[in-house]
Amino acid sequence: MAAMKKLFVIAAVAVLLLTAFLYPQRGGDNGKVKIGAPDDTGGMIIHYLVHEKGYGDAEVQHDFELYPVKDCCSSTSQWALSSNQYDLAVMCPDAAESLLEKDGRFEIVSPCLMNSDIVVVKPGLTPQKIGIAQNRTHQTQIVADIFGQGCATAPMLPAAIPYAYEKNAVDGVVVDALRGFTMTGDKLPATPVEAGHITYVLVVNNSFKDDPRYQEFLDLFQQSVEELNNPDILIEEIGRYKNIDFSREEVNQWNRLGIKHVFTIPEMRG
Structure with missing residues (x-):
């Protein structure tokens, strides 16, 4: 009886180990x-x-x-x-x-x-500097396409973009739509809508x-x-x-x- 019980325990442990191996969980999730x-x-x-x-x-x-x-x-x-x-x-x-x-x-x-990237600019200005999120190379191209190569970009942390705009550190920003809709200014598509x-x-x-x-x-x-x-x-x-x-x-x-x-x-x- 003791031998059978020992074999049962060993088998149960083996099943648990096999399950853990085949279906691993990500740490602590x-x-x-x-x-x-x-x-x-x-x-x-x-x-x-x-x-x-x-x-x-x-x-x-x-x-x-x-x-x-x-x-x-x-x-x-x-x-x-x-x-x-x-x-x-x-x-x-x-x-x-x-x-x-x-x-x-x-x-x-x-x-x-x-x-969902949109451009918000201050009304009546010809933008000279546009704030963009850091490490977003496509946003640099967006600025060049809309405002020309002469318009400078100012890369920054995404969370800093609305603040820089509010404090007039930039003339406009490329910003996430939900943030952009809470900001005053003209809203422009980042690219032609048809192209997407x-x-x-x-x-x-x-x-x-x-x-x-x-x-x-x-x-x-x-x-x-x-x-x-x-x-x-x-x-x-x-x-x-x-x-x-x-x-x-x-x-x-x-x-x-x-x-x-x-x-x-x-x-x-x-």
Whole structure:
């Protein structure tokens, strides 16, 4: 009897070890899906997916609350991904490309947001200097395309952009839409609306792709994209996400600026 009990214990331990090996959990996450997201327009779809679509196993972690720099292009944010802290993340294209060059364990799933960078300028001025977020090479090109090569750029932390604009340190800024709509001034699209400009992409840790929750996430993500492009749902979600009382006219301006959520995985298309 004692020998049988010992064999049972050994077998149970072996099963536990095999399970831990085959289905490892990320450190300290209790098996939850870890999603990194910015705290601006790019993170709104994740907020909606988790809180309104019921992706209950997810634990949303805004990188930028865990680390001192609120910037997906920062080395700390990319370190969080490379250290296997996240299964999925929403990142700007510059940060995503930089990550993929350094770490082959990740891939871009799909663009997820278009035209959410907007330009806010002081009325009646010919801009001489435009504030942009640091490490965003595409924003330098945006300034050159709109204002010409003679207009200078002033790279800075994203959180400092509204302050620099308010204090007249710059004549205008390239800024996230949700921040830009709270600022006074003329709102311009960062690129021609017809052409479109990808401002955020969805990135996956390849080790997560075999998890059945990944397909569930993709299904809910596609639903969230479609719903957030509905003006009524958008107004409600902006209120929940940022406590901003968005008006119908602001939604119309949002649409004129070409801001929209997208999802382009071929196998997910209707």
